Amino acid sequence: MSSTEQQTGTVERVEIASRFLKETREVHVYLPHNYSQLYKYPVLYINDGPDYMMMGRMISLLNxxxxxxxxxRFLVVFVxxxxxxxxxxxxxxxxxxxxYIRFFADELVPMIEEKFxxxxxxxxxxIMGSSLGATAALHTLLSYPKKFHYLALQSGAFHESSFASVAGRxxxxxxxxxxxxxxxxxxxKSGSGKVIDILALNRQMRDLLQAQGVEVEYGEYDHDHTWGFWQEDLPRALDHFVRHTSF
Incomplete structure (x- = not known):
């Protein structure tokens, strides 16, 4: 291999039969090129996994x-x-x-930690997600606060029940x-035709999280609700993840 040739990681497909969802899910697990069973790695779980792989071009970014x-180094599970x-x-x-939350916490995580x-x-x-996937990430952590200690939220489509669930936590x-x-x-404009102020919802969620004592690295950028924005933001998000999960 020449010194200029890129070393690429591998993506393993893993099936998991969920008793909670009553179906089989196939997840994709990204392993760095120098992955070794002799070490232990942090893991970033991602909702809307295939979209992050394709529209987010995340495999190339990781490579x-x-x-x-x-x-x-860390592992990424695309769900x-x-x-x-x-x-x-x-x-x-x-x-x-x-x-879904029980599948994520009680079936997916144990399987990943057994196999990798x-x-x-x-x-x-x-846990990371965009739009409604960010909302799902938030509620998964709220349901299992001892199992997950990190969130990356891109343009979260938060709901009233989300704010009620965070308050007092x-x-x-x-x-x-x-x-x-x-x-x-x-x-x-959502799929149902409803117009939602995502910007205001995120400002409200930031303020509420900070009121609970949470350290929020928050940013607003001149973009809209698209994969172009989230893809551009991924390097910043991954830098933040590494800074807060290094052992």
């Missing part, structure tokens, strides 16, 4: 990132969702939201949160 031998049932799984009032060299502690486990004070939103997201 580029890990060319630097000093870059902090898929059936787009036709996304709201049922991700919305806090969705019919399958509780089942993942550091089995809450501070080494993070002083146990979140040790959770580092990365949160971004676009300045052009004040007139986002």
């Amino acid at each position: 580029d990132r890990f060319q630097d031998r000093l870059a902090g 898929p969702v059936d787009k036709s049932r996304r709201r049922e799984d991700y919305h806090p009032e969705g019919a399958r939201n509780e089942a 060299a993942a550091f089995p502690m809450g501070p080494a486990r993070g 002083r146990d979140l004070a040790t959770v580092p949160v990365y949160q971004v939103v676009g300045l052009q997201e004040d007139q986002f």
